[in-house]
Amino acid sequence: MRIQIVATGFYAPPKVETAEELGPKIGREPEWIKTRAGVAKRHIAEEPVERMAAQAVLRAMAGNGPPDLLLSAALTPRQAVPDTSVFIARELGWNGVPAYSIHATCLSFVVALRHAAAMITTGAHRRVAIVSAEVASLGRDYEQPESCALLGDGAGAAIVESTPTSKKSRLLAWVMRTYPEGAELTQIPGAGQHRHPARPGANPKDLMFTMNGPAVYKLARTHLGSLLDEAYTRAGLRGPQDIDLVIPHQASALGLASLRRLGLPEERVVNILADYGNCIAASMPMALAHAHQAGRISRGDRVLLLGTGAGLSMAAAILIW
């Protein structure tokens, strides 16, 4: 599909929490947090999630006019109803721009990118803003050091448009799969009908992240290779050697390191985990914006967006930037 990302936006809240500060709260040494989780520091939101999102969108817009579609692609909402997109639009002062949310857990951004591409290609919209803003810290359980050491807050945005006829930018391939055998491996089990927070005896722990990291890793490892093969085939590429840069979900140090075994060496993988942690659905657009603004992506580059999300789902998108 003839679409391109014309701009990206990055926002991290001002408050920083270091491994040294977090350590005592979760009963772990700072060194353990830095090496095991791979997170030296993370940002912690003290502002509303829609304000973080609006900041990322404004930075991506860089003074240009509003898009004709706003997609919120995240999983920690402002509230249940209306969906977060409405509050982002309000924060931005937009009136009449259609706004809704896509929730594909940590893969929300890459699903929203495919959605934007399809909507532009079929003539519904010309300019789509996608934003993922997450307040992961809200669901940290200090008694689960593994996930707690990973999570951070932040927002990332991208503006998508059709590609002018003289340019080569494309979405070459997109593949996604969901394996519900992993449904309970990564969860916030409350905040819905199941274990509803207003029921008698509701447990506040049900509003916190719980994750079985080793089982997620194992299930992902079983399926990621064939998912990538399908993506390369659909894109008309030979394999990982044709990828210039990988924007992975910042799942964990182990998850990022394992990309090497898929033929994607460290120097071609964007890794912002040490400074920002795993910002769930915001991780991917934050990594993208970070790499973009650092000059690591040029027009014509083949960029792979790749990740896993609670479900267990996994997805890959390949762009000619």
Add this chain to the structure above:
Amino acid sequence: MRIQIVATGFYAPPKVETAEELGPKIGREPEWIKTRAGVAKRHIAEEPVERMAAQAVLRAMAGNGPPDLLLSAALTPRQAVPDTSVFIARELGWNGVPAYSIHATCLSFVVALRHAAAMITTGAHRRVAIVSAEVASLGRDYEQPESCALLGDGAGAAIVESTPTSKKSRLLAWVMRTYPEGAELTQIPGAGQHRHPARPGANPKDLMFTMNGPAVYKLARTHLGSLLDEAYTRAGLRGPQDIDLVIPHQASALGLASLRRLGLPEERVVNILADYGNCIAASMPMALAHAHQAGRISRGDRVLLLGTGAGLSMAAAILIW
């Protein structure tokens, strides 16, 4: 776009609550509930939301094989993470079918329909299942008789495919707009960062629906006419006289009656409000499946899907069935 709805599915939970049963709980006469809200009875879920959804999907599939994309289009989730689609896929025993959620409040189904059309048209999928299952009763506030009298539970599903070359089925037009000035007119303010249910002194009321019906009605009335005009223009139709059947969101008796002023008379409007209430995002696919199964829709008919949703958002889709 050359897409068609090839099948629909309807599911209402077995437990029924009549106006006579609800009356004493909300301090209103049954007659008030029947005439003011327009709801004689509604169904109340005692089963998990993903099981309701799976039932609607199975009825739509009617023994055919699974689709290659599953969309959950609703706003009362099973839990925060993973999104509800994963649990629906698990309930159906599917493995590998990509699954995610679209949350556009009461308009989730019509947005998902546009998404399915775009994904099929751009070659990502061949057969998409959309399902909206809602447990609105979970958020009923007996001290808010107006909204409490309206809400009900249920599920509706549709299977979308591309149109064979010999057939005329099309998605002719799709328009959506969001006016965030209405963000606080219909709300469940809890279950997210804002008024988080685990904060000290959390109010269980924050997990319930609150609605300013007259203000929603007024804001909708201001914008619906021009939205519809744009939809007719994009569809190449003259106006409401070219519409054979309207599938509206079952917002309220007043909302449904007001369609007459937009040139859409009662006999062409599907109204299941009296028997099922307002099942939020499930209302539209339930009304669609109900009309479809009652033989009210034939191939070639021009069908208008129309609704408002918390936001305030509004959307219209016009199909040649």
